[in-house]
Amino acid sequence: MNDAVRESEIAAEQAYLDRVYTRLDQLRITAAEVEREGYSLAKVGNFGALVERDAMVYHAAKRRRALESEHDGLVFGRLDLGPDGRSGDGADAASADPVVPGGEVRYIGRLGLRDETYESLVVDWRAPAAAPFYRATPTDRMGVVRRRSIRSSNEKVISIEDDLLDPEAAPSEMAVIGDGALLANLSRATGTGMKDIVATIQREQDDAIRSPSLGVTIVRGGPGTGKTAVALHRAAYLLYADRNRYESGGVLVVGPSDVFVGYVSRVLPSLGEDTASLRSLGQLLEGVQGSRHEPPEVAAIKGSLRMQRVLSRAARGPVPDSPDRLRVLYRGELLVLERPALDDLRRTVLNLGVRRNAARAKAAGHVLDALWRQSVELLPSGRQQKREEFAPDIAERPEFVAFMRAWWPVLRPAQVLGWLTDRHRVSRWANGVLSNREIAVLAGAIHPDDPSVEDVALLDELQELLGDPPVRKRAARDPFQVAEGVREVTTYSDRMAAARAQAVERPTDYRDYAHIIVDESQDVSPMQWRMIGRRGPNATWTIVGDPAQAAWGDAAEADRAMDGAIGSRRRSAFTLTTNYRNSAEIFEVAARVIRAAQPDIELPTAVRSSHQKPVLTTVDAPDLEAATRAAAQTLLDQVEGTVGIITPTARRDEIAKWVDGIDERVQTVGALDSKGMEYDAVLVVEPAQIRDEAKTGFRTLYVALSRATQRLTTVGTAPF
Numbered sequence: 001m002n003d004a005v006r007e008s009e010i011a012a013e014q015a016y017l018d019r020v021y022t023r024l025d026q027l028r029i030t031a032a033e034v035e036r037e038g039y040s041l042a043k044v045g046n047f048g049a050l051v052e053r054d055a056m057v058y059h060a061a062k063r064r065r066a067l068e069s070e071h072d073g074l075v076f077g078r079l080d081l082g083p084d085g086r087s088g089d090g091a092d093a094a095s096a097d098p099v100v101p102g103g104e105v106r107y108i109g110r111l112g113l114r115d116e117t118y119e120s121l122v123v124d125w126r127a128p129a130a131a132p133f134y135r136a137t138p139t140d141r142m143g144v145v146r147r148r149s150i151r152s153s154n155e156k157v158i159s160i161e162d163d164l165l166d167p168e169a170a171p172s173e174m175a176v177i178g179d180g181a182l183l184a185n186l187s188r189a190t191g192t193g194m195k196d197i198v199a200t201i202q203r204e205q206d207d208a209i210r211s212p213s214l215g216v217t218i219v220r221g222g223p224g225t226g227k228t229a230v231a232l233h234r235a236a237y238l239l240y241a242d243r244n245r246y247e248s249g250g251v252l253v254v255g256p257s258d259v260f261v262g263y264v265s266r267v268l269p270s271l272g273e274d275t276a277s278l279r280s281l282g283q284l285l286e287g288v289q290g291s292r293h294e295p296p297e298v299a300a301i302k303g304s305l306r307m308q309r310v311l312s313r314a315a316r317g318p319v320p321d322s323p324d325r326l327r328v329l330y331r332g333e334l335l336v337l338e339r340p341a342l343d344d345l346r347r348t349v350l351n352l353g354v355r356r357n358a359a360r361a362k363a364a365g366h367v368l369d370a371l372w373r374q375s376v377e378l379l380p381s382g383r384q385q386k387r388e389e390f391a392p393d394i395a396e397r398p399e400f401v402a403f404m405r406a407w408w409p410v411l412r413p414a415q416v417l418g419w420l421t422d423r424h425r426v427s428r429w430a431n432g433v434l435s436n437r438e439i440a441v442l443a444g445a446i447h448p449d450d451p452s453v454e455d456v457a458l459l460d461e462l463q464e465l466l467g468d469p470p471v472r473k474r475a476a477r478d479p480f481q482v483a484e485g486v487r488e489v490t491t492y493s494d495r496m497a498a499a500r501a502q503a504v505e506r507p508t509d510y511r512d513y514a515h516i517i518v519d520e521s522q523d524v525s526p527m528q529w530r531m532i533g534r535r536g537p538n539a540t541w542t543i544v545g546d547p548a549q550a551a552w553g554d555a556a557e558a559d560r561a562m563d564g565a566i567g568s569r570r571r572s573a574f575t576l577t578t579n580y581r582n583s584a585e586i587f588e589v590a591a592r593v594i595r596a597a598q599p600d601i602e603l604p605t606a607v608r609s610s611h612q613k614p615v616l617t618t619v620d621a622p623d624l625e626a627a628t629r630a631a632a633q634t635l636l637d638q639v640e641g642t643v644g645i646i647t648p649t650a651r652r653d654e655i656a657k658w659v660d661g662i663d664e665r666v667q668t669v670g671a672l673d674s675k676g677m678e679y680d681a682v683l684v685v686e687p688a689q690i691r692d693e694a695k696t697g698f699r700t701l702y703v704a705l706s707r708a709t710q711r712l713t714t715v716g717t718a719p720f
């Protein structure tokens with residue numbers, strides 16, 4: 001392909017892009033005008049006009065934000081369709097001359113745009129008319145003759161890459177440029193965050209992204225097969241395909257760690273979606289932040305379904321050190337409730353099915369009942385009172401109020417978790433559930449002021465068991481009050497922000513998402529499945545993972561818990577088979593580790609060769625620190641992008657100090673936190689230790705070794 005042809009094709013696409021950007025500017029101006037017009041409607045003052053104004057301002061502002069955020073790389077694809085691929089009504093055909101006689105040209109982009117005469121300029125990538133861009137293959141062409149990927153930056157076309165799907169239908173003047181878009185895209189360096197793959201989604205990925213939203217979509221695939229990318233693009237697709245349902249109900253994306261959430265957090269905004277909630281497993285419970293991981297033995301206990309029994313007993317038990325008797329002097333008689341009677345009352349109240357914190361008034365009522373019955377037995381009939389008179393009299397006494405506060409206080413989840421620091425209590429609650437060793441380990445691993453990721457699921461379970469205390473109803477919120485406080489709303493942008501916040505506002509502990517996407521699902525422990533399940537009693541689901549990367553030891557127990565969370569909804573399963581991340585040389589090293597444990601495992605195919613062999617080194621223990629620093633420096637010199645240093649989980653902080661300040665392109669993570677991450681170069685420190693850290697350590701090592709796109713080095717004091 002000569003350069004002149006390439007240049008002239010680029011120039012033609014540039015001319016089209018110029019039209020698109022001119023139109024985009026016009027639309028942005030119009031959207032801003034509509035917002036302003038909406039504001040002026042407020043002056044009319046009647047209620048209907050105000051509602052109309054809100055809707056107008058909200059939609060116009062949303063459209064304007066989309067138009068602004070989708071600016072770069074707005075158009076990334078073009079389809080040249082033959083006569084058999086034309087849409088019947090031509091609604092999606094661009095007003096560009098077809099190269100294929102009788103055919104149609106269609107441009108694909110991050111959002112849909114039409115020109116003044118309502119002709120299509122760009123088709124939204126999620127629209128059915130864009131599907132052939134992702135799904136057409138030489139054997140199933142879907143009417144596509146040539147598929148073109150257009151790469152641009154700052155409104156300038158940089159390169160184009162073509163796939164010719166139907167050579168016979170291509171007229172002789174049709175130019176075909178490049179080696180295909182995918183490989184060109186994969187060879188580029190990684191930035192600090194994940195890129196969206198919207199321009200090069202592959203067919204098997206597209207099947208999962210566009211699968212119907214009903215029920216549960218399960219996506220499996222080995223390292224680097226694009227599971228995370230698929231999960232995020234699916235969130236964007238669902239919001240497009242059924243915006244009413246998913247924007248109002250909400251889409252929750254759950255990832256394994258804070259590092260991971262930081263890594264992928266730009267993808268959805270880059271796709272024009274900022275309404276999905278992205279949370280790590282340590283961030284799911286409002287007001288709690290769990291960042292550190294427990295050592296494997298503790299994680300195995302805290303994640304097990306058996307904790308449900310232990311916590312339920314704790315949450316129903318007597319408050320430690322609470323009074324074990326109530327004494328009230330009434331009309332000269334001493335009324336006394338001893339421990340056994342109080343325990344009976346507590347059980348009776350909890351058996352009513354009301355949660356503990358919501359049952360305080362009921363509990364007080366039962367205690368008063370019991371006291372009153374005693375008074376009736378003890379006092380001569382002339383001095384007895386009716387229940388209605390007796391109760392208020394006693395209920396207001398300071399000793400009764402003080403007793404209730406101590407005997408039935410409002411309990412916070414962290415407080416009840418804190419009770420588990422006492423081994424004797426844990427022995428009682430875990431009797432017949434945990435072994436003696438497990439009891440000792442658990443009691444030694446409770447630090448309520450510094451919750452771990454694993455603790456968050458326990459706190460959430462306790463929150464569910466204890467419930468919220470009854471609250472007084474808050475006055476309805478004034479929609480024109482700005483979120484942070486009582487500020488008079490005067491400016492146009494204040495009004496816009498208020499209207500927008502109202503339209504998508506959800507309580508911070510929202511628990512009824514319309515769709516939940518779980519990434520790295522193989523690592524979700526049973527207790528974490530329960531926590532996630534509570535956020536979507538009516539949700540549809542997308543569950544993405546790779547069993548071969550699982551750190552959770554008891555797969556059957558985790559499956560049971562997952563079944564409990566998603567219920568009996570219909571499931572459809574997809575498998576991804578190509579590893580787009582690793583070079584073939586790097587994946588070979590990772591594959592060797594997993595095959596040693598699971599010889600029959602089916603692994604994805606790595607499509608790219610970097611011709612760079614991984615460097616695997618063994619050093620003496622005293623030299624490890626210097627060798628780590630030297631290897632990190634070499635990798636920094638070799639790649640332009642990020643360098644990940646992956647350590648045994650327990651040694652992360654120690655090893656991070658060795659390379660402190662070396663370069664801001666370096667990120668040091670414990671092996672468990674490397675899940676889902678990707679770096680241009682990876683240095684795995686002490687691989688044998690990562691493998692031996694836990695029963696499932698070989699899987700964690702497999703994860704660590706499959707994080708690099710270009711270079712992999714290992715340094716350790718033992719071979720692996």
Ligand SMILES: Nc1ncnc2c1ncn2[C@@H]1O[C@H](COP(=O)(O)OP(=O)(O)OP(=O)(O)O)[C@@H](O)[C@H]1O
Pocket residue numbers: 182185186194195196197200201202205221222223224225226227228229230546580581675676677678706
């Ligand atoms: N169709 C595609 N076009 C371009 N890049 C792709 C495509 N699919 C995946 N990739 C890239 O491959 C890399 C791996 O993708 P991703 O992280 O989603 O894989 P994964 O299956 O979640 O991996 P793991 O299980 O190892 O965490 C990412 O850099 C992603 O951008």
